[in-house]
Amino acid sequence: MKIFVVSALVLFSTLTPAQEDFGQQAPSIKMDPAPVVTVVQGKAGNVPLSFRVPGGYHINSNKPKSEFLIPTVLKVDATTDIVIGGTTYPEGHDMSFAFAPDEKLNVYTGDFKVNVSVRPLHSVQPGKYIVRGTLKYQACDNRACYPPKKLPMSFDVKIARAPAVRGQNPAQSPHAH
Amino acid sequence: MKRNPLILFFIAAIVAAMLFAGMRVARKNRENGSPTGQLMGQVAPDFELPSLDGKNLKLSDLRGKAVLLNFWATYCGPCKIEMPWFVELQKQYGPQGFQIVGVAMDDASTEEISKFAKDMGVNYPILLGKESVGQSYGGVSVLPTTFFLDRDGKLIAREFGLQSRSVFVDHIKKALSQGQAVQAQK
Numbered sequence: 001m002k003i004f005v006v007s008a009l010v011l012f013s014t015l016t017p018a019q020e021d022f023g024q025q026a027p028s029i030k031m032d033p034a035p036v037v038t039v040v041q042g043k044a045g046n047v048p049l050s051f052r053v054p055g056g057y058h059i060n061s062n063k064p065k066s067e068f069l070i071p072t073v074l075k076v077d078a079t080t081d082i083v084i085g086g087t088t089y090p091e092g093h094d095m096s097f098a099f100a101p102d103e104k105l106n107v108y109t110g111d112f113k114v115n116v117s118v119r120p121l122h123s124v125q126p127g128k129y130i131v132r133g134t135l136k137y138q139a140c141d142n143r144a145c146y147p148p149k150k151l152p153m154s155f156d157v158k159i160a161r162a163p164a165v166r167g168q169n170p171a172q173s174p175h176a177h
Numbered sequence: 178m179k180r181n182p183l184i185l186f187f188i189a190a191i192v193a194a195m196l197f198a199g200m201r202v203a204r205k206n207r208e209n210g211s212p213t214g215q216l217m218g219q220v221a222p223d224f225e226l227p228s229l230d231g232k233n234l235k236l237s238d239l240r241g242k243a244v245l246l247n248f249w250a251t252y253c254g255p256c257k258i259e260m261p262w263f264v265e266l267q268k269q270y271g272p273q274g275f276q277i278v279g280v281a282m283d284d285a286s287t288e289e290i291s292k293f294a295k296d297m298g299v300n301y302p303i304l305l306g307k308e309s310v311g312q313s314y315g316g317v318s319v320l321p322t323t324f325f326l327d328r329d330g331k332l333i334a335r336e337f338g339l340q341s342r343s344v345f346v347d348h349i350k351k352a353l354s355q356g357q358a359v360q361a362q363k
Contacts, residue, residue: 025318068251068285068293099255099339138252144319144338145253148284 026146027057027139034155041162042122044085047155049074049114051135058107059137061092065106069138070148074114076133081124082157084131085117098142118157126161130154214315220330221246222313226280226304229291234278234302237330242276243352244326245345248311250283251293253320255339260297262342267301270349274328277301280310282317325349328356 032050039045053059060069076084090113092106118131131154138148216222221244225235236244247263249256267277281290281303294303311317314324325334325348333355334348 068289070252070284097254099258103254105254140254144255144321145250146319147250147282148252 026149027054027141028149029053029059029135029137029139029151031135031151031153034153036128036156036158037118038158038160039118039120040160041120041124041126043162044117044119045157047116047118047131047157049116049153049155050111051108051114051151052111053109053139055110057139057141058095058097058105058109059139061106061108062089063092063106065104069105070136072108072135072137074116074133074135074153076116076131079129079131081121081129081159082131083119083121085119087117088115090114097140116155120157120159122162124159126159129157129159131157216315216332217335219332221324221326221332222310224307224310224313226306226310228302228304229287229294230302234304236278239276239278239326240330241328241356242274243270243328243349243356244330245275245277245349245352246280246324246326247277248280248282248306248314248317248320248322250281250320251285251290252283256321257297258339259321259323259345260299262345264298264300266345266349270353273353275349275353279303280306282306282308282311282320325352327352331356 030052032052034047034049037045037047059072062071062073064071072089074087074089076087078084090108092108094104095107095109096102096104114135116131116133120129133153135151135153136148137151139146221236223235223237225233228234236246245263245266247256247259249259263277263279267275279294279299279301283290283306285293287305290303290305314322319337321336321339323336323340323345324332327333333352336344336348
């Protein structure tokens with residue numbers, strides 16, 4: 001009985017935020033603080049970025065199934081010291097929604113991770129560097145869609161000095177005897 | 178102390194009802210206080226926008242007709258569900274002085290919007306929307322957003338998000354029955 005009472009309370013009191021906030025504004029994707037990744041000069045490293053879609057909403061994956069849908073895209077600003085390599089997106093989930101039960105959309109819901117490949121130049125000074133960018137996404141819920149939004153984001157990359165190469169003599173002329 | 182489960186249930190039901198009512202009232206107040214809510218009963222903000230066929234359409238030129246003003250976008254799945262209904266409703270109520278106007282609030286190109294509208298068999302004008310027009314209607318932050326204007330151009334209802342077809346029919350009937358054109362007929 002207690003379970004029933006608690007369930008009833010929870011059910012009524014937590015009417016989905018998506019329903020109650022309806023007609024207000026687009027949901028906002030949040031990004032967890034990115035870990036500081038240490039990368040050696042001249043070597044490639046990977047920065048995992050974690051994003052969260054609020055409950056009750058979905059956003060298109062990076063490869064939505066229709067030409068009309070707006071993909072989720074992370075655009076990383078170019079830097080002079082770090083080469084930004086590829087961006088790896090997770091595969092989306094094929095899901096149907098109440099507004100189109102016969103159609104499967106490829107979407108992200110809940111938590112998803114995007115990986116960014118970085119490679120500091122050989123010549124860059126060791127230290128902490130900030131990399132900025134923008135996540136563009138377009139969210140919907142079961143009954144409505146919201147205009148595309150851009151989430152500014154940034155992460156730090158710690159560049160370490162490349163270890164000195166050992167066991168190698170300085171270049172010598174073979175005739176220097 | 179042992180509590181009667183029935184009493185617990187009644188307390189839970191009362192609290193739940195109060196929460197539900199509170200949220201409804203809060204929502205109502207928020208809507209009435211919102212720019213969109215304040216527009217209700219007023220003459221709809223006028224605008225002139227280019228349509229897909231290259232002509233301009235001015236909303237106030239439709240005075241005398243009941244109008245369904247639908248803000249939509251090509252990326253909006255729920256909008257896609259409503260469009261076939263709108264095609265049917267335009268056919269059904271058009272002869273009585275009813276006009277649907279679609280406003281595409283889209284980043285897509287005119288060609289893409291045209292292709293989308295053609296694929297959907299749209300039989301009503303599609304206008305290329307501007308942010309400023311959306312702002313004049315209180316900001317169109319949810320798609321679809323649909324307004325209903327009576328024959329005098331007054332806003333009589335609006336709906337956010339996908340609705341059932343019957344909701345549209347009810348608003349259309351109400352819009353058709355209001356305004357000077359109706360008075361003149363009587």
